[in-house]
Amino acid sequence: MADITNTGANFVPTEARPAPLAVRPGPLTWLKENLFNTWYNALITLIVIWALANWIPALFDWFVTSALWEAAPADACREVAGACWAFVYEKWRFILFGTYPFEQQWRPGAAVILFIGLVVVSCFKPMWNKSLLVIWPVGLVVCWILLSGGILGLDYVPNNLWGGLPITLMLAVIGCLLAFPVSIALALGRRSNMPIIKAFCVGYIELIRGVPLITVLFMASVMFPLFMPEGLTIDKLLRAQVAIIMFAAAYLAEVVRGGLQAIPKGQYEAADSMGLSYWQSMVFIILPQALKITIPPQVNTFIGMFKDTSLVLIVGIFDLMFTMRVAINDLEWRAYYIEGMVFVAILYFLFCYSMSKYSQWLEGELHRGHKRL
């Protein structure tokens, strides 16, 4: 016993170790840790470097150094070994705006900028309030006036002359915008206690999600005219737009349902115990939370729809993909299809990539208030 009490007196603290040197890894350490940390990684690194060394210069040469970078007739392109960007100089107006009257093409150009502006403005959190309910209808009406004309001294341009980027943007943006309220109704219906309404919503959502977009577009283009009374014809573009709205609604409905399911049951019970009616509890308690957490997946659905609008070319709508196809089928420029496709691919990529980055950023942003360590 005595030993134990005595030990305290003999206690000598050990010398503290010196603080580790603050070593910033140099480039060699970085290389060693990230590229050559094991023998097989070193091997893979060497193979990748070898492949890149073979490919990158060739691609760069084709795209940049050997390419023709100025407006020139198609014959001039035969003399260069690389890409013929003269094709893009020649065709970009057609690819972007289709057969819209040439002198009037500032109008679809302005409409595109307005469209993009509307979407960009709606991306900022401070804008998420009732002002959007004013900005959007006004913006869309202005777009419509710009494209269609007929008033304010603008010449009337029938919509069979519209084409290219405005059509693609219109189909995607208006498609998702109008699909949104439908999708909320479908999602609420799917979670409803009323068996017939539930069955109807489940049936609709699963039917649309089970079939390819092409069949829905075919339905709109060949089957729909049969459904309408004799003499009543509905514009081709409008039919494709309705098909896209119907299609997007089913996918968005599943996203919204995910959000509704993620809301804790306590929120529903709390709303009930406050004496709120079903609609009051949905509008004031549940939907604001559910829609907020589903914004990132909604953006992803929108990206998917934006890419899928390219399918309308199969039913003969003049979207960006269709104008590109027409441009590369020009006999004189036929050999330069790769340049045309690369141009359109870059356009699609810019739109989709920026939206997906936005969705990733937003996810972090929206979770800020909920994060717990």
Added chain:
Amino acid sequence: MTDHVHSGAGLPGPSAPTPKTAPKTNLLYSEKFRAIIYQVVLIAVVIGVGFFLVSNTLANLAARGINSGYGFLGVRAGFDIGEALIEYTNDDTYGRALLVGILNTIKVAIFGIVLATIVGVIMGIARLSSNWLVAKFASFYVEVLRNIPLLLHLFFIYGLLINILPRPRDSWTLLPGVFLSNRGLKYPVMAEDPIWLWIIIAMLAGAVGAYFVARRADRIQAETGQRPRTLLPSLGLIFGAGFAVWLIGGAPTAVNAPELRGFNFQGGQSLSPEFLALLLGLTIYTSAFIAEIVRSGIQAVNYGQTEAAKAVGLNPGNTLRLVVLPQALRVIIPPITSQYLNLTKNSSLAIAIGYPDLVSVGNTALNQSGQAIEIIAIFMTVYLSLSLITSLFMNWYNGRIALTER
């Protein structure tokens, strides 16, 4: 005051005497009654719209002289189909033409799912690689490919296949007997012989045997803790059975190889450029999505699991194979199922490059016969059934690998 306001809604206030029976309220405030009303209205609207559409359709069909019904399926189709898994000539019926289309859809979907899974898993793991170059390359692959519409992938690949590949005469010889040209990929097959069917049956029987070998190994492992070797006996059963039947059948070795005659190849089997373009496009596009799913699935597994695996001395390969992937699979399977469904549905883009899938064949049939409603109904039924079969299979698989808790 409060009583007064609330009494209209049927809610007694705090000072109201408790009623012996439920207060008589307007029927309109009854939830049950409202539910019935809503549903009756919905049914009425559906029936009304349905009646309107059907009557219009019947009138339109009568005006255009189109007979509705599926009788046209028995009529001679009269158009050719580029590639078919079953015998088909233009003298066959619409029904058979559509069947050819369905089989072509299934063919490209199955190959696409297998290839996209392989490429996607490799790319997903590569994105998490400790090798900086590999990880960057994989994220470049994913980000670029999934942000470009599939249709553009298809046009691009098809354009390259048709324009850059040489004519059959100067085709590239990938392997002895395997030629790649702008007419597609030609490869040799074993000459037709009934024995090959029996060999397949024998190998399937061998596979059943291998299953029992694995069951026995499980039992012995449970009893003794030692697992007998199963790999060699299983392979032996499967290939031994096939080899034995091959020997019994007289060991046929005749090969049906492609040969260049005139402007094109004769003999052998071929994959058309349309099929190759569609398969490559679907594989590349879907693999980018699968890679993301695999990456997030692996990241969802707690890092402690990897550390624990290292602590018990597993090497990185075994850590991934035995510890991380089995747990990641539970997260990965549901979203990957929907990618498989997307791939199957996206195969309908075949029509844009002329591969004769269901939609492409159906579209020709539709333009010839005018039977729009019937053919679109067939499209929907077939895709819904394919979706259903895929989901049933994947749900079964998901149930098998799901975490079994006490």
